Amino acid sequence: MPKHNVAALGLAAGLLSLSTLALVARSDPGKGDWPMWGGTPDRNLVSNMKGLPTSWDIKTKKNIKWVAELGSQAYGNPVVSNGVVLVGTNNEAMKDPAVKGDKGVMMAFRESDGQFLWQAVHDKLTAGRANDWPFQGICSSPLVENGIAYYVSNRGEVMAVDIQGFRDNGENDGPFKEEKQTRETDVDIIWRYDMMDELGVFQHNMANSSPVVYDNLIYVSTSNGQDESHVNVPSPKSPAIIALDKTTGKLVWEDASPGDKILHGQWSSPAVGKIGDTVQVVIGQGDGWVRGYEAKTGKKLWEFDMNPKDSVWPKTRNEVISTPVIYENVVYIANGQDPEHGEGVGHLYAIDPTKTGDITKSGLIWHYGDIRRSISTGAIYNGILFYSDFSGFLHALDVKTGKPFWKHDMFAAIWGSPIVIGDKVYLGDEDGDVTVLNADKTLKVVAESNMGSSVYSTPVPANGALYIVNRNELFAIAGTDATGSK
Amino acid sequence: MNRKLSPRIAWLLACLAAASPAAAQNWPSFRGPDANGVAAASSKPPSKWDLSSSRNVAWKVPVPGLAHSSPIVWGDRIYVTTAVPAAVGTPAVITGNVDQAGIDSAKDLVSHTWRLIAFEKATGKILWDKVVHQGVPRLKRHVKASHASATPATDGQSIVALLGSEGLFCFDTSGNLKWRQDLGLMDVGLVDDPSYQWGPASSPTIFGNLVIVQNDRHKDSFVAAFDLATGTEVWRTSHDEYPSWATPTIARGSARTEIVTNGGKFIRGLDPKTGRELWRLSDNQTQVKVPTPIVSGEMVIVTGGYPPGGRPIYAIRLGRSGTLDAASIAWQTDRGSPYTGTPLLYDGILYACTDNGILSAYNPATGQRIYQQRVGPAAAGFSASPIAADGRLYLTSEDGDIFVVRAGRTFELLATNPMGETLMATPAISGNMLIVKTQTQLVGIGS
Numbered sequence: 001m002p003k004h005n006v007a008a009l010g011l012a013a014g015l016l017s018l019s020t021l022a023l024v025a026r027s028d029p030g031k032g033d034w035p036m037w038g039g040t041p042d043r044n045l046v047s048n049m050k051g052l053p054t055s056w057d058i059k060t061k062k063n064i065k066w067v068a069e070l071g072s073q074a075y076g077n078p079v080v081s082n083g084v085v086l087v088g089t090n091n092e093a094m095k096d097p098a099v100k101g102d103k104g105v106m107m108a109f110r111e112s113d114g115q116f117l118w119q120a121v122h123d124k125l126t127a128g129r130a131n132d133w134p135f136q137g138i139c140s141s142p143l144v145e146n147g148i149a150y151y152v153s154n155r156g157e158v159m160a161v162d163i164q165g166f167r168d169n170g171e172n173d174g175p176f177k178e179e180k181q182t183r184e185t186d187v188d189i190i191w192r193y194d195m196m197d198e199l200g201v202f203q204h205n206m207a208n209s210s211p212v213v214y215d216n217l218i219y220v221s222t223s224n225g226q227d228e229s230h231v232n233v234p235s236p237k238s239p240a241i242i243a244l245d246k247t248t249g250k251l252v253w254e255d256a257s258p259g260d261k262i263l264h265g266q267w268s269s270p271a272v273g274k275i276g277d278t279v280q281v282v283i284g285q286g287d288g289w290v291r292g293y294e295a296k297t298g299k300k301l302w303e304f305d306m307n308p309k310d311s312v313w314p315k316t317r318n319e320v321i322s323t324p325v326i327y328e329n330v331v332y333i334a335n336g337q338d339p340e341h342g343e344g345v346g347h348l349y350a351i352d353p354t355k356t357g358d359i360t361k362s363g364l365i366w367h368y369g370d371i372r373r374s375i376s377t378g379a380i381y382n383g384i385l386f387y388s389d390f391s392g393f394l395h396a397l398d399v400k401t402g403k404p405f406w407k408h409d410m411f412a413a414i415w416g417s418p419i420v421i422g423d424k425v426y427l428g429d430e431d432g433d434v435t436v437l438n439a440d441k442t443l444k445v446v447a448e449s450n451m452g453s454s455v456y457s458t459p460v461p462a463n464g465a466l467y468i469v470n471r472n473e474l475f476a477i478a479g480t481d482a483t484g485s486k
Numbered sequence: 487m488n489r490k491l492s493p494r495i496a497w498l499l500a501c502l503a504a505a506s507p508a509a510a511q512n513w514p515s516f517r518g519p520d521a522n523g524v525a526a527a528s529s530k531p532p533s534k535w536d537l538s539s540s541r542n543v544a545w546k547v548p549v550p551g552l553a554h555s556s557p558i559v560w561g562d563r564i565y566v567t568t569a570v571p572a573a574v575g576t577p578a579v580i581t582g583n584v585d586q587a588g589i590d591s592a593k594d595l596v597s598h599t600w601r602l603i604a605f606e607k608a609t610g611k612i613l614w615d616k617v618v619h620q621g622v623p624r625l626k627r628h629v630k631a632s633h634a635s636a637t638p639a640t641d642g643q644s645i646v647a648l649l650g651s652e653g654l655f656c657f658d659t660s661g662n663l664k665w666r667q668d669l670g671l672m673d674v675g676l677v678d679d680p681s682y683q684w685g686p687a688s689s690p691t692i693f694g695n696l697v698i699v700q701n702d703r704h705k706d707s708f709v710a711a712f713d714l715a716t717g718t719e720v721w722r723t724s725h726d727e728y729p730s731w732a733t734p735t736i737a738r739g740s741a742r743t744e745i746v747t748n749g750g751k752f753i754r755g756l757d758p759k760t761g762r763e764l765w766r767l768s769d770n771q772t773q774v775k776v777p778t779p780i781v782s783g784e785m786v787i788v789t790g791g792y793p794p795g796g797r798p799i800y801a802i803r804l805g806r807s808g809t810l811d812a813a814s815i816a817w818q819t820d821r822g823s824p825y826t827g828t829p830l831l832y833d834g835i836l837y838a839c840t841d842n843g844i845l846s847a848y849n850p851a852t853g854q855r856i857y858q859q860r861v862g863p864a865a866a867g868f869s870a871s872p873i874a875a876d877g878r879l880y881l882t883s884e885d886g887d888i889f890v891v892r893a894g895r896t897f898e899l900l901a902t903n904p905m906g907e908t909l910m911a912t913p914a915i916s917g918n919m920l921i922v923k924t925q926t927q928l929v930g931i932g933s
Contacts, residue, residue, distance in 0.1 A: 134678060228590075340589070343842060343866040391842065391866065411844050411858055412821075413794070431821045432795045450820065454795025471795060 034462040035081040037141035037210035038377065041272035042326040045379035045419040049461040052421055054436040055447040056477050063479035065465055066114035069093050070472050071105060073135050077210070077416075078469055080462035081144035082163050084117060085109045087474055088138030088151065095119055096185060104138040104154030106187070108165065111463065114476060118165035120187035122153040130228045131156070131196075131203050139208035141269075143218070148190060150218050150246070156195045156207040158220055158244060162188035175248070191249035195222050198251065199242070202227060202234045204265030210323070212281070214272045214295045217243045217252055219281050224258075225265035236260035240285050241270060243298055253298030255291075262286035263319045264338060267375075273326030275353045282331050282353065284320025288313075290333055292353045304351050305360040306335040314341055321375040327399070329354060330365060332380065336373035336390055339415060343391045346373040350402060366402030371395055377458075381420040381439050388414040394427055396441065406443040410435060416458040421466070428455030432470060451475065511607075513559040513914040513921075516637035516689040516733050517871060521778055523830045525875035525915035531932040532920070533878055533890040534901040544919065544930040545610030549603065552579060553634035554687070554869075557923050559916040560642045563613065563659070564605040566928060567647050569623075569633035572597040579908060579925070580629040589676065591626035591683045598623055598633055600649045602661060607916060610930050616661040624651035625673055627685030630869075632910070635687035637733075639697070644714055646697050648690045654699060656717060665717030669710075673703045674729035677750070677773050680704045687731040687776070693745070693758050696720060700747050702730035702775075709734065709747055709756060721761035727751050730775040732790065737781045739804030746779040746786045746802075753779070753788050753800065767810040771796040777828040777871070782850045785816050787836065789823040797823040799838065801853060817853035822846055824868070832874040833893055839881055842866045845891065859897040861889050870912040880920065882909045888922065905929070 038045055056063035068085075076088030091103035095116055104122035109115060125132035132154050142151040149163045162173045166182050176189040195201040204225025211220045224238045239254035240262075258266070268284030272295055279295040284306070291303045311317035318335035325332045334348040350365035372391035379386045385399040392410040397403065412431035419426050420439045424446060428434045432451045438444040453471040460467050465478040509519075510526035517523040525531070535542035551570030558565050573596040580592075599620045604613040623633050638647040644664060645657045654667040675682035691698045696711040707727035711720040728750030735746045736758065744755040744764055750773040755764040772791025779788045781804075788800045801816040822838065829838040836850040843865040847856040861868075867884035874880065874893060878900060881889040886905045892898040911923040920931040 392844075409860070411860075413842065430794045452796065452820075454793065471793070 032463060033081040033144070034460045034467075035079055035144040036212065037077055037079070037143070037269060038271070038323065038325075039460070041212045041214060043212075043271040043323050043377060044325045044327050045377060045417055045458065046381050047419070047421045047461045049464070050422050051464060052461055052466045053477055053479055054424055056449050056479075058450070058452055058475065063477050065476040065478045067476075068109045068114040068116065068474040070107065070469065070474055071137055072472050073137055074469050074472060074474075075136060075139040075456050076469075077141040077457045078460055078467045078474060079142050079144055080111055080460070080467060081149075082147055083111045084163050085111050085467060085474065085476075086142045086144070086149055086163070087469055088140055089472075090135050090137035091121065092135070096121070102134055106138050106142070106151060106161075108163070109474065114474070116185075117167065118185045118187055120159065120161055120189075122155050122157070125155055129205065131205070133205045136206055139206055141210040143211040143213055145213055145246070150211045150213070152207050152209045152211065152220055154206065156201055156203050156223065158193040158195065158211065158218065158249070160190040160192070160246070160249060162190060164188075193244055193249045193251070195242070199238050199254070200235045201238045206267075208267050210269040212270050212272050213246060214279055214281070216246055217295065218246045219243050219270045219272065219295075221266050221268055221270060221283055223266050225262050225286055230264070233260045233262050240266055241281070241283055241293070243281075255293060255298055255300060257291060257300060257303065258285045258287040258289070263288060263313045263317065265319070267321045269323045271324045271326050275326070275329050280326070280353060282324045282326060284322060284324060284333055284335070286319055288317060288319055288335060290320060290324060290331065290351065292331070302353060302356050302359045302363060304349070304363055306333070306347055306349060316345055318344075318346065318373060323377040325378045325380060326353070327380045332378045332385060332387075332399075334371055334374035334376070334378075334387060334389070336375045339375065339390060339413065344373045346371045346389055348374070348387055348402070350399075368395070368397060368402045368404070370404065370407075376414060376417040379418050379420045379425070384439065384441060386418040386420065386425050386439070388418050388427060390414060392429065394418055394425070394437070396443070405441045408435075408437065408443055408445070415456040419458055419460065421461045426459040426466070428457065428459060428468065430454045430456070434459060434468060508561065511559060511561055511916045512642070513916050514641065515558060515639040515691065516556055517778065517828060517873065517912060518914065520781070521691070521733065521735055522780065523828065523871060523873040524832055525873070529875045529915050530918045531875050531915055535903055535931050537904070537906060537929070542932060544933055546927050546929040547605065547610040547612065548927050549923065551598075551601070551634070552632045552925070553923070554579075554632040554910040555634050555689075555923070556637040556912045557914045557921045557928060558638055558640055559607060559914050559921065560640050562607050564607050564914070564921055564928070565638055565640065565645055566603045566605065566923060567600065567634045567638055567649070568603065569598045569600050569649075572599070579632060579910060589682060590629055592629045592631075595622055595626060597621060600634060600652060602638070602645065602647055602657060604661060605928060607919065607930070610928065614661045616657070618647065618655055618663075619649060619652045621652070625671060625685060626683035631685045631687065633685060635685060637689040639690050639692045641692050641714070646690045646692065646714070648688070648699060650686045654690065654697070654712065656697070656714065667712055667717050667719070669699065669701050670706075671703070672701055673705075674731065675704070677728050689733040691734050691736060693736050696758065698734050698745055698758070700730070700732065700734045702727040702749050704729060709745070709761060711758070711761060723756060723761035723763065725749075725752075725754070725763075728773050732775045733778040735779040735781065735786065737779070737786045737804055739784050741805035744804060746788070748775045748777065748779050748788050748790060750775050750791070753802065755804070755806070765806045765808060765810055765814070767800065767802060767814070769800075771798060776826045777824060780829055780831055782831050782836065785850075787829060787831070787850070789829055789838065790825060791823065792825060794825070795821065797821055797825070799823045799829075799848075799853065801850070819853055822855075826869045828871040830872045830874055830879065832879065833877070835893065835895070837872055837879060839868050839872050841868050843868055843883065845881070845897065847895065847897075856895050857897050861891065862887075862899065862902060865889060869910050873913060873915060875915045880913060882913060882922070884908055884910065886924075888913070
């Protein structure tokens with residue numbers, strides 16, 4: 001009977017993710033960093049990296065390169081860039097003994113050996129659960145570009161910080177220079193943009209968006225939502241999505257299309273991709289619609305209702321927590337609900353974003369209804385779309401038709417997402433199991449390793465290592481892979 | 487059952503339950519005889535029924551109010567507790583799938599009447615309906631909980647009902663109050679935030695002439711024993727615990743009998759005569775405990791906890807002392823334990839059904855998993871505990887279905903029986919009848 005929320009909301013943040021532009025580059029090149037949720041702005045969870053282990057053992061330390069202690073809960077996905085691994089968590093690890101109590105913390109570790117480098121500490125909001133759920137830490141997965149990490153704090157601030165902290169000869173990068181502490185273990189803030197102050201945003205339980213970039217703009221969801229009544233949207237005119245100038249942190253454009261129709265909160269993150277000749281930002285929103293915007297201007301190009309018209313919240317109508325994936329001029333995204341709401345029916349769509357206006361009918365390429373509520377993001381590889389749902393199923397579908405090749409039962413809730421690395425799919429679950437399968441039209445489980453506690457995140461590859469966050473630890477996994485079989 | 491029997495003799499008879507046809511009718515507490523969830527060997531409730539055509543349905547009667555407590559049975563009677571709000575339109579229970587209000591407390595602090603109702607088992611006819619207590623609940627409840635979540639217990643002469651912060655009540659079989667004890671506020675809720683009031687669910691357990699209650703709450707947790715005849719407190723053992731919802735179990739090992747309690751900080755064995763702590767096992771993996779410990783030979787199997795991901799099943803050897811070491815653990819899993827439902831040991835196999843409807847079968851001697859299977863494609867939301875009779879398991883879902891699964895090493899779903907409304911309470915089995923408390927009624931299935 002007692003139900004804990006806990007993760008419920010944080011979750012999403014980290015879980016959401018992307019693929020690229022060359023600018024709008026496409027997908028991870030298979031070597032190097034993993035600088036954002038999804039690896040690239042299109043958020044397609046695919047990497048060509050070779051030679052990562054498919055099996056490991058946290059007890060015997062087989063293939064465990066290093067382990068770093070996080071706070072008591074971590075819902076953010078790690079990113080790796082410039083020799084630094086960043087991950088959001090809470091303050092229960094007390095990396096700085098002088099900092100006490102519950103906080104949102106962005107921690108930086110040295111990629112080579114897991115050494116703690118610095119942390120950004122954000123006080124909890126005094127409003128408490130309504131805006132900033134206890135102990136969920138920072139749920140946003142940072143975006144790193146040119147040595148600057150961008151993330152959303154538990155206070156609803158978009159942060160731009162120096163990934164080297166004050167370790168670059170103590171240089172205080174600005175415009176923001178008001179840091180109280182400038183030790184090696186402190187954060188060097190470049191700018192911050194407070195969405196609650198500036199935009200009147202009322203984030204429901206947690207602000208979690210994982211930023212994405214195109215050219216000189218940074219895009220985030222504001223997480224604007226209902227208040228604790230679960231009926232009223234206090235700030236219906238506050239935007240659901242914003243674009244900030246990445247150099248100055250100034251607002252460039254905003255859109256508040258969901259208005260007072262927000263069903264609950266808004267925990268999707270944006271993706272960026274080139275559709276025809278137009279670079280678009282695409283995001284799921286709290287009214288259950290997914291929308292596409294012209295990236296430069298914020299002009300709304302299209303919107304798609306992800307729920308059947310006769311659906312009723314919360315039984316059959318869903319919000320959208322997943323991050324869209326943009327792949328070859330098509331948007332792939334599923335809907336679902338806050339994990340606290342349990343399991344239920346879900347919907348997965350392939351949407352044609354070249355259409356304009358209300359494209360619920362005109363933009364429908366295919367619909368897959370044999371999915372349960374999902375907060376996961378998809379991975380497209382070799383004509384196969386891998387998509388997981390909260391009930392514990394991994395679906396492999398024909399990306400062109402939505403017809404299923406197979407379905408694998410993880411027997412535990414899935415908060416993270418499948419990722420294809422090389423020719424394998426990696427997927428973690430609430431039981432703490434990470435399952436590795438062939439990224440193929442035929443189902444084959446290659447290995448399963450348990451991480452000791454729930455894996456709410458998505459495994460990510462960087463520079464020859466695999467990074468996995470369980471509830472309170474960050475693992476770097478690398479080494480030779482014996483047989484890869486169970 | 488002769489009402490003039492002394493408690494001691496009644497107790498002996500209860501011990502002989504399996505051998506006696508009369509006792510085959512009895513389901514005297516949460517999960518029945520010894521809280522093991524298994525009906526008498528002669529019990530043969532149906533595996534399929536149909537409410538609309540009344541096929542295999544003996545009777546159905548409305549029960550007012552909201553209660554997640556299980557029905558109990560002694561002889562030809564069924565006893566049910568409920569809490570009936572005075573105001574029309576107060577919120578009903580919100581189950582997992584439609585939990586719009588998260589972990590909030592329900593907004594129903596209006597006057598309630600708590601009632602104990604006796605039904606005739608053969609017909610469903612109400613024999614008596616007593617108002618036990620009236621007033622505004624002293625504490626709020628979780629939106630998914632009720633103000634009458636603890637299952638009463640009986641030894642055939644007395645009926646003990648724990649109505650949360652309203653008190654512990656004892657009645658005779660005519661519904662006359664024998665005594666009442668105030669256990670104080672049973673204030674349970676979110677571990678890190680006492681402002682959340684969720685309402686208790688731990689059921690009282692009768693052991694001989696004692697009533698054992700577990701009151702793990704935000705502050706001043708304790709386990710206590712009361713004299714069944716007089717209500718006098720016999721012993722009380724205080725301990726430092728998180729709030730829990732688990733019911734204490736009586737474990738009869740060959741060396742001695744122990745009370746086993748499932749708590750968020752420690753699983754404990756207590757001496758039933760004195761309450762003295764015999765042993766403890768630190769369970770720092772998880773905080774929130776709901777399931778009842780179950781006995782498997784010389785072991786007790788303990789489950790539950792929040793958060794998931796490190797939610798173990800422990801098989802603990804009975805008869806140990808002090809802080810338990812690894813040698814005291816016969817086996818343990820590192821996951822797979824249900825959050826809410828109590829597992830079931832039946833015919834040499836241990837079954838555990840998780841809240842999201844994944845049923846696993848284990849070898850109870852080794853912990854080795856025999857199978858893992860979803861009960862149904864969309865069977866999610868199991869708060870009630872599985873029970874068994876006649877080679878079958880009965881699994882009760884929040885969505886309103888009772889799934890019947892063949893017991894054994896291979897999973898086979900025999901039937902899905904829709905009850906048409908939310909199901910939170912664990913049913914009872916008496917003779918050839920399955921007795922189901924739905925949201926609004928009591929249903930006798932079979933004969």
